[in-house]
Amino acid sequence: MNEQIRAREVRLVGPEGEQVGIVPLERALQLAADVDLDLVEVAPMARPPVCKLMDFGKFKYESALKAREARRNQQQTVIKEMKLRPKIDPHDYETKKGHVVRFLKAGDKVKVTIMFRGREQSRPELGYRLLRRLESEITDLGYVEAAPKQDGRNMIMVLAPHRAVKASAVAATASRGGPRDRAEELAAPAGGETPAAGETAAAGETGPTADTSGQ
Numbered sequence: 001m002n003e004q005i006r007a008r009e010v011r012l013v014g015p016e017g018e019q020v021g022i023v024p025l026e027r028a029l030q031l032a033a034d035v036d037l038d039l040v041e042v043a044p045m046a047r048p049p050v051c052k053l054m055d056f057g058k059f060k061y062e063s064a065l066k067a068r069e070a071r072r073n074q075q076q077t078v079i080k081e082m083k084l085r086p087k088i089d090p091h092d093y094e095t096k097k098g099h100v101v102r103f104l105k106a107g108d109k110v111k112v113t114i115m116f117r118g119r120e121q122s123r124p125e126l127g128y129r130l131l132r133r134l135e136s137e138i139t140d141l142g143y144v145e146a147a148p149k150q151d152g153r154n155m156i157m158v159l160a161p162h163r164a165v166k167a168s169a170v171a172a173t174a175s176r177g178g179p180r181d182r183a184e185e186l187a188a189p190a191g192g193e194t195p196a197a198g199e200t201a202a203a204g205e206t207g208p209t210a211d212t213s214g215q
Contacts, residue, residue, distance in 0.1 A: 001038055001040050001041065001056060002032070002039050002040075005025060005041055005049070005051065007025055007049050008024065008025055008048075009022055009025060009048050010022070010023065010025055010028050010039075010041075010050065010051040011046065011048050011049070011050045011051070012028050012052075012053070013042070013050060013052040014053055015037060015053045015054060022048060028051055031053065032053050035053065037053045037054055038054055038055065038056040039052075040052055040053075040056055078108045078109070079108065079109045079110070079111055079158075080099075080103045081110070081111045082096055082099055082100055082110055082111070082112050082113070083112075083113045083115055084096055084112065084113070084114055085114070085115055085120075086114055086115075086116060086120050086123065086126035086127045086130060087120070088130070093130075097134060097137060097138070100112065100134065100159065101138060101141060104138060104141040104142040104159065104160075104165060105161075105169065106169050107161055107165065107166040107168075107169030109145065109159065109160045109161070110158070110159045110160075111156060111157075111159075112131060112156070112157045112158070112159060113155070114127035114130060114131060114155040114156075115154055116154065116155070117153070121153060124150060124155060127155040128148055128155065131148045131157045132148075135157070138159065141161060142159045142160055142161045142162055142165065144159060145159065145160040146158035
């Protein structure tokens with residue numbers, strides 16, 4: 001920026017985006033001083049480098065505002081966990097499927113865990129069929145992001161909401177003033193997947209989880 005630029009000549013762009021052309025660096029610096037603006041390198045790898053006349057302080061301020069607004073409107077990805085038993089009671093299955101539906105409608109991913117005990121471990125196909133049944137019953141809301149996989153005594157599948165479903169959840173949250181997004185922004189770094197409190201973020205990760213298994 002300004003005197004830090006080392007090129008002998010630059011391709012100059014005016015403050016309104018107009019093309020001035022290739023001019024010596026000294027001439028570009030003089031034009032910047034004449035209009036009380038900064039000479040900023042916007043494409044340093046070009047030959048000659050492209051420089052623009054701008055108010056750099058104002059540019060940084062506006063960029064910071066845009067970044068803050070983007071973080072505020074960003075929906076953090078929360079991964080819920082739902083635990084089931086391979087021989088779950090039909091009523092319990094419907095209840096837990098209702099929770100999965102609610103999570104997907106809220107724009108969250110869901111890690112579905114089938115827990116095998118005792119002799120059930122020799123019948124993994126029971127868990128596989130249960131997961132496939134659940135998958136077929138939520139196809140209008142989500143899809144399988146991680147296919148069923150055996151992990152010790154458990155079988156795990158990850159569901160994610162369709163893009164349109166998540167967009168609808170983001171819009172609904174924004175219309176309410178975004179309290180959930182704002183709380184998560186303060187609680188965790190932006191841009192990452194944030195496990196919900198009391199839940200596990202992904203297969204293989206450890207952490208406190210509520211026991212939502214079917215009895």
